[in-house]
Amino acid sequence: MDSFWCKEGHLNKDQAQVLKTLAKGARYILEIGFCTGRSACSIIEGAGPENIQQFVSLDINYDYHREGRNMLKKFIKEFPFFQACEINSKDVDSVWYSKVFNGNGADFIFIDGGHTYEECKNDLEHAALLLNRNGVIIVDDYMSGPPNGCSLPGVTKACDEFFKTYNTKFERKTWNKDGKGFCILKKVHSLLGRAPIKFDSTEKEFYDSVYY
Numbered sequence: 001m002d003s004f005w006c007k008e009g010h011l012n013k014d015q016a017q018v019l020k021t022l023a024k025g026a027r028y029i030l031e032i033g034f035c036t037g038r039s040a041c042s043i044i045e046g047a048g049p050e051n052i053q054q055f056v057s058l059d060i061n062y063d064y065h066r067e068g069r070n071m072l073k074k075f076i077k078e079f080p081f082f083q084a085c086e087i088n089s090k091d092v093d094s095v096w097y098s099k100v101f102n103g104n105g106a107d108f109i110f111i112d113g114g115h116t117y118e119e120c121k122n123d124l125e126h127a128a129l130l131l132n133r134n135g136v137i138i139v140d141d142y143m144s145g146p147p148n149g150c151s152l153p154g155v156t157k158a159c160d161e162f163f164k165t166y167n168t169k170f171e172r173k174t175w176n177k178d179g180k181g182f183c184i185l186k187k188v189h190s191l192l193g194r195a196p197i198k199f200d201s202t203e204k205e206f207y208d209s210v211y212y
C-alpha cells in the first residue's frame with residue numbers, strides 16, 4: 001500500500017497506525033474527507049482489501065489539495081470496491097447514506113470533513129444511524145492542538161455532546177499523540193432497534209448523485 005500513501009497530507013504515521021488497527025476486518029466503510037487519501041490508504045490496508053465490500057469516500061471538493069484528484073484516480077483504478085461522491089456532507093441525509101450502502105450499513109466510519117461544530121455534529125448524527133452494531137466511528141481532530149495538531153473546539157464540542165446524548169448506545173475511547181487526537185465511538189446497541197431498509201438500487205436519481 002506504500003504507493004497509495006501520498007507524500008503530502010494531513011494524517012501522520014501515528015494516526016495511520018491507529019486507523020489500521022481499528023479497521024481490521026471492516027467490510028463496509030465510509031470516509032468523509034479524502035484530501036490526498038492518507039486515511040483511505042490506512043483504512044484499506046488495516047481492513048484488508050480482500051475483506052472490503054464497499055468503501056465510500058465523500059468529499060466536497062477532490063481538488064481541495066493539488067494531489068487530491070490524482071490520488072483519487074489511483075484508488076478507483078486499483079480497488080473495485082472504491083466509490084467516490086463529490087458532495088457536501090450537509091446536503092445528504094440518512095436515507096441517501098442507507099441507499100449508497102444498499103441497506104448494508106457501515107462497519108467503520110472515519111469523519112474528517114468539515115471541522116465546524118455544525119458540520120461535525122451533522123456528520124456524527126448520520127454516521128450513528130448508518131453504523132452497524134459493533135461498528136466504530138472515528139472522528140479526527142478531537143481535542144487536538146499543538147505541537148502537531150491545531151485546535152478545533154467545534155469538533156471536540158460536537159463529539160462530547162454526541163456522547164452525552166448517546167452514552168447508552170456507544171462506548172467511547174480517546175487517543176492523542178503530540179496534539180493529534182481521535183474520538184473513537186463503538187456502537188454497542190442499535191439506535192433504531194430494527195434492520196436497515198433495503199432500497200431499490202436502480203433508481204436513476206440516486207445514481208446520478210454518485211460521482212464516480
Ligand SMILES: C[S@@+](CC[C@H](N)C(=O)[O-])C[C@H]1O[C@@H](n2cnc3c(N)ncnc32)[C@H](O)[C@@H]1O
Nearest residue numbers: 011033035036038039059060064088089113114
Ligand atoms: C483534513 S482534510 C481530510 C484529510 C484526509 N482524511 C487524509 O487523511 O488525507 C478535510 C477534507 O474534507 C473535505 N471537506 C470539507 N468540508 C466538507 C464537507 N462539508 N463535506 C464533505 N467534505 C468536506 C475537504 O475538501 C478536505 O478534502
